[in-house]
Amino acid sequence: MPNRLLPLNEVVAKIKAGQPLLLAADESLLKQLPAGNWIGGTIPYFMDVNGGCLCKDRIFATELPGFISDVRVMTFNRATLPDINTGADMQDVSIVILPANSGVHVDFALNAPKYAGFATHPVIGWIAGVDLSDLATARPKVFCGKPEALEESAVVLRFRVPDSKYAHISILNLFRQGSGDVIQFPNSGFSADEAIVNGQRCNFAEYLTRKGADTKLPLVANYCGASVNVSFKAVDAAAGKVEFYAPVWPGTDYKLAAPIGDYVSEFESRLKQVSSDKIVFSCNCILNYLYGGLEGRQTGAIVGPITFGEIAYQLLNQTMACISFEDLG
Amino acid sequence: MDDGCGGCVNRRASGQAARNIMNIEQIPDRVWLTILSSDAPLDCEFLALSLFFTNVRRRHRTHASPPAELIKDIRAFFNKYAALPSTQRDLAKLLKLGGHHA
Numbered sequence: 001m002p003n004r005l006l007p008l009n010e011v012v013a014k015i016k017a018g019q020p021l022l023l024a025a026d027e028s029l030l031k032q033l034p035a036g037n038w039i040g041g042t043i044p045y046f047m048d049v050n051g052g053c054l055c056k057d058r059i060f061a062t063e064l065p066g067f068i069s070d071v072r073v074m075t076f077n078r079a080t081l082p083d084i085n086t087g088a089d090m091q092d093v094s095i096v097i098l099p100a101n102s103g104v105h106v107d108f109a110l111n112a113p114k115y116a117g118f119a120t121h122p123v124i125g126w127i128a129g130v131d132l133s134d135l136a137t138a139r140p141k142v143f144c145g146k147p148e149a150l151e152e153s154a155v156v157l158r159f160r161v162p163d164s165k166y167a168h169i170s171i172l173n174l175f176r177q178g179s180g181d182v183i184q185f186p187n188s189g190f191s192a193d194e195a196i197v198n199g200q201r202c203n204f205a206e207y208l209t210r211k212g213a214d215t216k217l218p219l220v221a222n223y224c225g226a227s228v229n230v231s232f233k234a235v236d237a238a239a240g241k242v243e244f245y246a247p248v249w250p251g252t253d254y255k256l257a258a259p260i261g262d263y264v265s266e267f268e269s270r271l272k273q274v275s276s277d278k279i280v281f282s283c284n285c286i287l288n289y290l291y292g293g294l295e296g297r298q299t300g301a302i303v304g305p306i307t308f309g310e311i312a313y314q315l316l317n318q319t320m321a322c323i324s325f326e327d328l329g
Numbered sequence: 330m331d332d333g334c335g336g337c338v339n340r341r342a343s344g345q346a347a348r349n350i351m352n353i354e355q356i357p358d359r360v361w362l363t364i365l366s367s368d369a370p371l372d373c374e375f376l377a378l379s380l381f382f383t384n385v386r387r388r389h390r391t392h393a394s395p396p397a398e399l400i401k402d403i404r405a406f407f408n409k410y411a412a413l414p415s416t417q418r419d420l421a422k423l424l425k426l427g428g429h430h431a
Contacts, residue, residue: 090409114388119381120409166413169376225372226379251390252383313380328412 003281003303005048005058008032014061020071022095022157022281023143024128024305025059031147037071039155040143041097041128045306047284052294052306054131060305062281065325068093070160073145075153078103084156085117093167093323095157095281096125099140100308104154109315110188110247119313122167124323125156126283127309140308166328171312172302172320173227174266174288175257177220182255185248190233192248193241209237216291217257218318219248230254231287231317245287245309246317263292267299276301282322283307353407353420360427361400365389369426374415381406382423 008029014021015036023030023040030040046053046060064071076084081104088094098105105127112118130138141149161167183204184196195204208215218229233243248254260266282304288294289306302320310321365386373379385402388394410416 090412113380113384117405118384119377120406122377171376221383222370223383224370224379225374226376228380228383249387251387313377 003062004060005046005053005055006061007058011059011061014063020064020068020157020159022062022064023059024126026056026131027138027141027149028056029059030141030143031149033143033147035146037073037157038143038145039073039095039097039157041099041126041155041305042141042149043129043305043307044131045129045286045289047289047294047299047303047306049298049303051296051298052289054295056131060303062304064159065280067162067165067325068159069162070158072158074156074158075144075150076104076156077153078107081107081154082111082115084123084154085115085120088117088121088158090121090166091161091163093122093124093159093161095323096123096154096311097142098125098127098154098309098311099142099151100127100129101140102152104152105309106190108154108311109190109309112314122169122323123311123313124169124281124321125311126305126307126321127311127315129286129308132286161325164328165325168324168326169312170322170324171226171310171316172267172270172322173220173229173318174260174263174270175218175220175229175318176227177222177255178217178258180256182253183219184253185250188247188249190245190247191241191243203240204242205235205237205240208235208242211256213256214259216287217259219244219254220257221252221254229257229317229319231285244317246315263288263294264297264299267292267302271300271302278324278326279322280324282320283310284320285310285318287318288320353404353411356424356429358396358400360424360429361403362396364423364427365396365399367426371422371426373419373422375410375413375419377410378406378416378419 021038024043026044027042044056128140142155144155181197192204215232218231221228231245233245235242310316310319312321385399
C-alpha cells in the first residue's frame with residue numbers, strides 16, 4: 001500500500017479509481033483534486049521514505065487496506081463535533097483532521113475526553129498546519145472529499161474493519177517524566193499563570209525562568225501507563241504567563257520531561273519495539289521535526305505528515321501516533 | 330511505544346479475565362468506586378483505556394460528574410471492547426485494585 005509522496009496526477013488517478021485516501025499537502029495541490037472518498041489537510045512537511053522534507057509539489061497519500069468497508073467522509077462543526085463518537089463501535093475507525101487554531105481544534109483539545117463515548121472506538125488523526133514561514137499570513141485548511149478548503153470544520157473518514165480484525169492505535173513518545181517537581185494546575189486551558197509546584201502555589205512563568213527549564217522538553221503526565229505531553233508554546237516572564245500547544249488539566253500531576261539524547265537514535269531504539277511494517281498510517285509532530293532536526297533524516301518505515309498536533313482519541317503533542325490492523329483471536 | 334493493545338496479538342486472555350468481561354454488568358458499583366477513588370498507579374496495556382480511565386478518574390476527583398454517570402461510562406467502555414484480550418487483562422488488573430474477586 002502506498003504511503004508516500006506522490007505527484008498530483010497519480011493521486012487524481014487513484015481518486016478517480018475509487019481508492020479511499022488520506023491526503024496531506026500544500027493547499028494549492030489539494031484544491032486541484034476531484035471529488036471522491038478522501039480527506040486532506042494542509043501541511044508542507046513530511047517524513048518520507050527518503051527522509052524529512054519540506055515539499056510543496058507532491059501530495060502525501062496513504063491508501064487504506066482492501067479489507068475495509070463502509071467508507072464515508074464527514075464534516076463536523078463546533079456544534080456537531082461532540083457527536084463524533086456517536087454510532088461507532090470497536091470495528092469502526094475514524095481518521096480525523098482539524099485545522100490548527102480553528103474553533104474545532106480548540107474545542108476538540110479542551111473537550112474530547114468529555115464527549116459521549118470518548119475512546120470507545122478507534123480515533124486517530126492530526127492537526128493541519130502551514131509552512132512555518134507563512135504563519136503570519138496563511139491559515140491551515142482541511143478538505144472533505146472535494147476541492148473546497150474548510151477553515152472551521154473537522155473532517156473525518158470513517159470505515160469499518162471486518163470482525164476478524166481490530167484497529168490498533170498506538171503512540172510513540174520519546175519523552176518520559178523527569179525526576180523533578182510535581183506540577184499541577186488549578187484550571188484547564190492552553191495557558192497558565194498559576195501552578196501548584198510540590199503543593200506550593202507559584203507563578204509558573206517565574207518558576208520556569210528561575211529553574212532555567214528547557215522548554216523544548218514538554219510537560220509529561222502519566223495517563224495510566226501512557227506518557228502524555230503538553231508542549232510549551234511561549235513563556236512570557238514579564239507577563240507571568242505560559243502558553244501551551246495543548247491544554248493542561250487540574251487534578252493531573254505533570255513533570256518536566258527527562259532530557260533525551262539524539263532524537264533519531266532514540267526514535268530508532270523505540271521503533272525496534274514495534275512491528276513498523278504493519279503501520280498503515282502515522283504522523284509525527286512538527287516540534288519533533290524541528291527540535292529533532294529531522295529534515296533530511298530518516299525514521300525507518302515510519303512516514304507520514306508532520307503535524308501541528310496529533311490525535312489518538314484526544315489531542316496529543318510532540319508525539320508520533322500510528323494505526324495498524326491486527327487479527328483478532 | 331505506548332501500546333494500543335500491548336503486544337496482545339495471538340495471546341489469549343486468562344479465563345478469569347474473560348469471565349470478568351462476561352459479568353461486567355454484575356460487578357458492584359462499590360468496586361468501581363474503589364478504583365475511581367484510588368491513587369494507586371495503573372499501568373494499562375490498552376491506550377484507549379489509559380486515556381479513558383485517566384479521564385474518568387479526573388472527573389471523579391474534580392467532582393465534574395456524579396459517580397453513577399462515571400460507572401455507566403466505564404461499563405459501556407468495557408462492553409464495547411469486550412473482544413480485545415488486552416482489555417480483558419487490564420480489567421483483571423483493575424478489579425484486583427478494586428478488591429473484586431469473581
